[in-house]
Amino acid sequence: MSERAEITLTINGRTYVISVESRRTLVDAIRDDCGQTGTHIGCEHGVCGACTVLVEGEPVRSCLMFAVQADGKNIRTVEGLAKGDELNVLQRAFMENHGLQCGFCTPGFLMLITGVLERKPNISDEHLVEVLSSNLCRCTGYQNILKAARWAAAEMRRH
Amino acid sequence: MTAGAKETTSAWVGRSIRRLEDPALLTGRGRFTADLPAVHQVRFVRSPVAAGRIVKITAPDNAYIVTADHLKSMKPIAPALHKFGYVSVEQPILASEAVRFVGELIAAVVASSEAEAEDIADEVLVEIDEAAAVIDSRAALADGAPLIHHHVVRNLIVDGKVETPGFADVQMAAHRQVQLEARSHRQNASPLEGRAGHAAYDLVSGRVTLTCATQMPHLMRTAVADLIGMPESELRVVAPDVGGGFGQKMSLVPEYVVLVWLSRNLRSSVAWTEDRRENLVGSFHSRDQHIRLLGSFDADARLVALAAEVIANIGAYSCYPTTGAVEPLMAMAELPGPYDVRAYSCVARGVLTNTCPTAPYRGVSRPVITMALERLMDLAAAQFGIDPVEIRLRNLIDEFPYTSATGLVFDEGSYRQTLEMAAKALDFPEFRRRQNLARSQGRYFGIGFAAFSERTGYGTPAFAARGMGVTPGWETVEITMDPSGFVEVRIGASPHGQGLRTTLAQLVADELGLTPDRIKVVHGDTDRTPYGWGTFASRSLVIAGGASVLAARKVNAKLKKMASTLLEAATDDIVLEGGVARVAGTDRAMPIESLARTAYHQSHLFRGEIDPGISESATYDPPGTFSNACHAGIVEVDTETGRVTIDKFVVAEDAGRIVNPMIADGQILGGVAQGIGNALFEEIVYDENGNILTATLADFLVPTSREIPPIDLLHLQTLNGTTITRSKGLGEGGAIGAPAAILNAINDAIAPFGVAINDMPATPQRIRAALRHAEKQHT
Numbered sequence: 047m048s049e050r051a052e053i054t055l056t057i058n059g060r061t062y063v064i065s066v067e068s069r070r071t072l073v074d075a076i077r078d079d080c081g082q083t084g085t086h087i088g089c090e091h092g093v094c095g096a097c098t099v100l101v102e103g104e105p106v107r108s109c110l111m112f113a114v115q116a117d118g119k120n121i122r123t124v125e126g127l128a129k130g131d132e133l134n135v136l137q138r139a140f141m142e143n144h145g146l147q148c149g150f151c152t153p154g155f156l157m158l159i160t161g162v163l164e165r166k167p168n169i170s171d172e173h174l175v176e177v178l179s180s181n182l183c184r185c186t187g188y189q190n191i192l193k194a195a196r197w198a199a200a201e202m203r204r205h
Numbered sequence: 206m207t208a209g210a211k212e213t214t215s216a217w218v219g220r221s222i223r224r225l226e227d228p229a230l231l232t233g234r235g236r237f238t239a240d241l242p243a244v245h246q247v248r249f250v251r252s253p254v255a256a257g258r259i260v261k262i263t264a265p266d267n268a269y270i271v272t273a274d275h276l277k278s279m280k281p282i283a284p285a286l287h288k289f290g291y292v293s294v295e296q297p298i299l300a301s302e303a304v305r306f307v308g309e310l311i312a313a314v315v316a317s318s319e320a321e322a323e324d325i326a327d328e329v330l331v332e333i334d335e336a337a338a339v340i341d342s343r344a345a346l347a348d349g350a351p352l353i354h355h356h357v358v359r360n361l362i363v364d365g366k367v368e369t370p371g372f373a374d375v376q377m378a379a380h381r382q383v384q385l386e387a388r389s390h391r392q393n394a395s396p397l398e399g400r401a402g403h404a405a406y407d408l409v410s411g412r413v414t415l416t417c418a419t420q421m422p423h424l425m426r427t428a429v430a431d432l433i434g435m436p437e438s439e440l441r442v443v444a445p446d447v448g449g450g451f452g453q454k455m456s457l458v459p460e461y462v463v464l465v466w467l468s469r470n471l472r473s474s475v476a477w478t479e480d481r482r483e484n485l486v487g488s489f490h491s492r493d494q495h496i497r498l499l500g501s502f503d504a505d506a507r508l509v510a511l512a513a514e515v516i517a518n519i520g521a522y523s524c525y526p527t528t529g530a531v532e533p534l535m536a537m538a539e540l541p542g543p544y545d546v547r548a549y550s551c552v553a554r555g556v557l558t559n560t561c562p563t564a565p566y567r568g569v570s571r572p573v574i575t576m577a578l579e580r581l582m583d584l585a586a587a588q589f590g591i592d593p594v595e596i597r598l599r600n601l602i603d604e605f606p607y608t609s610a611t612g613l614v615f616d617e618g619s620y621r622q623t624l625e626m627a628a629k630a631l632d633f634p635e636f637r638r639r640q641n642l643a644r645s646q647g648r649y650f651g652i653g654f655a656a657f658s659e660r661t662g663y664g665t666p667a668f669a670a671r672g673m674g675v676t677p678g679w680e681t682v683e684i685t686m687d688p689s690g691f692v693e694v695r696i697g698a699s700p701h702g703q704g705l706r707t708t709l710a711q712l713v714a715d716e717l718g719l720t721p722d723r724i725k726v727v728h729g730d731t732d733r734t735p736y737g738w739g740t741f742a743s744r745s746l747v748i749a750g751g752a753s754v755l756a757a758r759k760v761n762a763k764l765k766k767m768a769s770t771l772l773e774a775a776t777d778d779i780v781l782e783g784g785v786a787r788v789a790g791t792d793r794a795m796p797i798e799s800l801a802r803t804a805y806h807q808s809h810l811f812r813g814e815i816d817p818g819i820s821e822s823a824t825y826d827p828p829g830t831f832s833n834a835c836h837a838g839i840v841e842v843d844t845e846t847g848r849v850t851i852d853k854f855v856v857a858e859d860a861g862r863i864v865n866p867m868i869a870d871g872q873i874l875g876g877v878a879q880g881i882g883n884a885l886f887e888e889i890v891y892d893e894n895g896n897i898l899t900a901t902l903a904d905f906l907v908p909t910s911r912e913i914p915p916i917d918l919l920h921l922q923t924l925n926g927t928t929i930t931r932s933k934g935l936g937e938g939g940a941i942g943a944p945a946a947i948l949n950a951i952n953d954a955i956a957p958f959g960v961a962i963n964d965m966p967a968t969p970q971r972i973r974a975a976l977r978h979a980e981k982q983h984t
Contacts, residue, residue: 084233
């Protein structure tokens, strides 16, 4: 298992050249090789969605993708959402609507919703519930995450 | 009763201010245990069989592996309980001879990366002489069952009994008896962050810092130091951001003991991050109970006597500090619930089996006993031909303080009112009309109620009654105002999602006339905070909040005394508000931050009458309080598939004074979602050999956004509670009431088929099995 490949990941606009085993998952590469620990690992079998990041704009469970598959790709993670200390509209929406408690699943939800709203700013409520069911949260009971997503969508449409 | 009352003196309490915790968590700057780099990574080798004796452990050449042979000087985990015939059992940190459940720790592999450690662990061969395992608690009690620990007769670890005088006479004289057999299957709290530990040795001081996902950092320090035999002062425990706990992270885990031992031996840093399979297989389980109830009612449908038998499967070992007796004993103490029943008899047993140890999970036993008791109420209502609201109104306690059959003292609550609110919100009579109409069209809707109490914020008297070797309960809070006038509140409680940094800041802000952003709550670090018991049992806002207010009042008194000297006015005339100390009714005032500066840098002005600096502490150890709620839901059961859809769900709750309504609502919403999961989906399944069949989140199902309906919240605030803040805890209530309400609604829906479901979770398979049974009976 010691064959290694040199790959390039672009995370939030910054380039990381790293050497990884072919079996290394993208989430491990993001966290351990690139030091971006905002993306969390909840199950490592693709159910909980805590590790969701955007790869070329598409929400991806980074525990189910190998790092080598993301070679040369643009990746966005939770660290890239705010401008310095200024929260973006979705982050504000989570704060305003109490869409997080322990905060462990939050980065995954933020990236999932970001990916979806960028493509479908007029997403229907029913579809939004369906999309949110991709990820698991054990604290909030989802209601406030849903409210936050709606709130952000409305704000984004207004601007 | 002062629903919605305005507190004239509160600038901050009662407001939904946004959480001070959020910005870091929203930007990826949260710091969770697994985010810390370590020199060494650990992978544990776990038992693949439920029972047997280890014959031989063979590791690959050059592997760094730790087994029980290396830990001979280490004490086993052996929590104590001095009542109810509790039999102490010992859990070795690593299994030395016997293995007693699938997932038990056998060895620790240390390597430079997680991947390498996993590779090596896969090559460790463990030869085990397998023995017969017993998985079900009732089977474990039977004659001739294998003994999990040879000295524990019938595998009975605790045998609680209580009976009120003259019980049998009351029971015999009753008009009608209603029986129920209920079953709560095994569940796992499943916080999104599993367990994780990181132990780092400091070469200069010789101290170890254990950073770990715990709800109880101080007790973790005591326990780990005791087991290793090291001075407690050489260990620092840090609970950083913790990704949910729900009770699962309040017990001592042997993995952390191994990490601290390793870091001392290696004089380096070591880390372990549990994977989901380990969490589902080898962390803690709960709620595995059989309950039998026999309710005796008088002719007016009043419950006059309640007999109960509780058998709780506590797994292969007893968790520290509560012991595995926590579930059966909590059931025994609280089974009569919010009903005025004077004659009570209960046998509550904790039984060892070859399964993962159980430990507290949000609500501890009460989701199960509430489900059983509320099912009994519905069954009785049907037998008396009255509706479920009516039977509850006839039985709910309504005079306070009320002393229960088991001696619990209920402070004032709103049991009847919340029930009536919930029934009104669902328009109960109208629902019955729609229900009948739908039935005629082949659709099956049902309504279910759950009225319950939530015992919260209890201190040492309540824990002492259980006879635990460790008696938790009080909290100490230290408050320091620094020379710049900013305030640090150091607490022994250890929040992990509850927003306590915000709510305590609100409480202290009101006491000191400051804004919450000037108040920083410090928690989760044994070097920085006073000894305390952590966050569990809906206690922190009540107890740490009460201690915060007491300490803040001392700071308030000192600030006023200083201001009285500097402003030349009587102390009683000084008020603290809006960041200034003012002589009431005048414009003579000075900023509180000037007072703070003076306290440290100009203390000579007080001529020795006031000590320099501003630092106070206070301890609070309350007897406990009961919040209450009624949950009610409408469900539709698809009789073809057994699928349950929740149409409506309403919570009418009363937790006294609410410090931050947004955060309080969040606790309820999250609790209800967990309760819905408990009611419908979540189940750890063992096969007959003790292998877990639900070792992934694709098998152990927790609800998603699709399964959780909008939940309507209705509030009352009974402000006559006995706590300092007049707040009552509410962290667990959501999970306590929901399973009962859902089960009752399902049963109401399928009532025309003449079958009942008294098992949680009520999975589609169970519902279909019941309906098939009904179909057979009718053919």
